[in-house]
Amino acid sequence: MTRAGRWIVMFEADANDAARAAVQRLLVGREGVDPRCRWHDRRLLTVRDGERRETGEELADAEGVRAAIWLPDGARLVDHGGPCAGRVVAGGVTWGGGDCPVVAGPCSVEDRETTLEIADMVAEAGAAALRGGAFKPRTSPYAYGGAAERGLEILAEARQRTGLPVVTEALDLDVLDAVARVADVIQIGSRNMHASSLLFAAGAHPRGRPVLLKRGLAATVEELLDAAEYVVLGRLAAGHPPGGVILCERGVRTFETATRFTLDVAAVAVLQERTPLPVVVDPSHPAGRRKRVGALARAAVAAGAAGLVVEAHVDPLRAWCDGAHSLDPELLRRMVAEVEALRAALRGLRSPPPA
Numbered sequence: 131m132t133r134a135g136r137w138i139v140m141f142e143a144d145a146n147d148a149a150r151a152a153v154q155r156l157l158v159g160r161e162g163v164d165p166r167c168r169w170h171d172r173r174l175l176t177v178r179d180g181e182r183r184e185t186g187e188e189l190a191d192a193e194g195v196r197a198a199i200w201l202p203d204g205a206r207l208v209d210h211g212g213p214c215a216g217r218v219v220a221g222g223v224t225w226g227g228g229d230c231p232v233v234a235g236p237c238s239v240e241d242r243e244t245t246l247e248i249a250d251m252v253a254e255a256g257a258a259a260l261r262g263g264a265f266k267p268r269t270s271p272y273a274y275g276g277a278a279e280r281g282l283e284i285l286a287e288a289r290q291r292t293g294l295p296v297v298t299e300a301l302d303l304d305v306l307d308a309v310a311r312v313a314d315v316i317q318i319g320s321r322n323m324h325a326s327s328l329l330f331a332a333g334a335h336p337r338g339r340p341v342l343l344k345r346g347l348a349a350t351v352e353e354l355l356d357a358a359e360y361v362v363l364g365r366l367a368a369g370h371p372p373g374g375v376i377l378c379e380r381g382v383r384t385f386e387t388a389t390r391f392t393l394d395v396a397a398v399a400v401l402q403e404r405t406p407l408p409v410v411v412d413p414s415h416p417a418g419r420r421k422r423v424g425a426l427a428r429a430a431v432a433a434g435a436a437g438l439v440v441e442a443h444v445d446p447l448r449a450w451c452d453g454a455h456s457l458d459p460e461l462l463r464r465m466v467a468e469v470e471a472l473r474a475a476l477r478g479l480r481s482p483p484p485a
């Protein structure tokens with residue numbers, strides 16, 4: 131039987147060049163550059179437009195091959211029915227297990243004292259994890275760019291002090307390793323959703339940290355799923371289990387300027403139809419204003435979000451970044467309580483997703 135599709139071939143870390151070339155020859159009949167073949171790194175080859183002439187066993191028996199996966203055309207690893215787990219667990223927090231953990235913290239890591247105060251506030255409010263960028267993507271080159279390595283040290287101290295796991299952004303390949311050392315979950319920001327080598331490398335990092343992947347400012351749901359696929363391919367290359375990605379809707383650019391971004395609540399439902407990966411919502415960046423964050427958060431929970439990511443500060447008026455939409459201690463406490471109340475009210479109300 132022949133069917134159009136693609137092979138994903140995972141190699142042993144010590145597979146030699148001759149073994150790799152032999153596998154490519156087996157699949158496309160030649161070695162070297164070929165438009166159907168893509169070597170993502172030395173451990174992972176994908177081959178498209180193939181016909182399934184070779185059996186999985188033949189490939190799996192080939193020298194240097196660790197495993198191989200066949201995907202029919204149009205299918206992704208991150209689709210329902212694929213190999214990805216729908217649950218992501220990090221630092222004792224589970225996303226996709228039926229709860230709605232709230233991740234909260236400053237936009238950017240500030241000085242040590244303020245950041246630790248915020249971490250205490252986040253813990254006291256009952257949130258599940260601490261967020262905060264040590265490396266910040268900023269539109270203006272003159273805006274505060276985060277506390278960098280010192281920021282990671284402060285986050286590590288905050289975790290030790292509060293017990294809260296840490297979600298923080300890897301801005302580029304140069305800082306990925308340092309971030310993976312401290313982060314329980316590696317955030318890939320909206321501006322990097324298309325940075326495919328960063329996505330793959332984050333998935334392939336030897337520590338196997340889960341990735342919180344934020345939707346690009348003008349990215350479609352399909353593009354977000356393709357981006358998640360890169361992370362999962364990276365994980366497969368490194369021998370980590372498939373899954374390990376949390377998708378985050380954070381608002382997209384539209385004609386509307388009354389809000390900072392337009393929160394695409396429908397994307398939560400659409401993504402849940404498409405993938406078992408947990409889908410969370412950042413209501414802060416689209417709201418743009420503190421007083422609107424609660425409404426967007428409630429909408430996200432009602433739509434079935436598997437978690438929230440919100441910006442919060444002990445003194446939002448003095449925040450170094452995004453103070454306008456940062457929740458103050460009282461608003462954060464109220465939000466965490468509301469999420470629980472809303473989930474209790476919704477229990478039993480939600481109809482199962484269509485098959």
Ligand code: PEP
Pocket residue numbers: 237263267299318319320321344380412415
């Ligand atoms: C953030 O969450 O720290 C952030 C920069 O958001 P985004 O990438 O969605 O703009």
Ligand code: MN
Pocket residue numbers: 237238415441451452
């Ligand atoms: Mn921010």
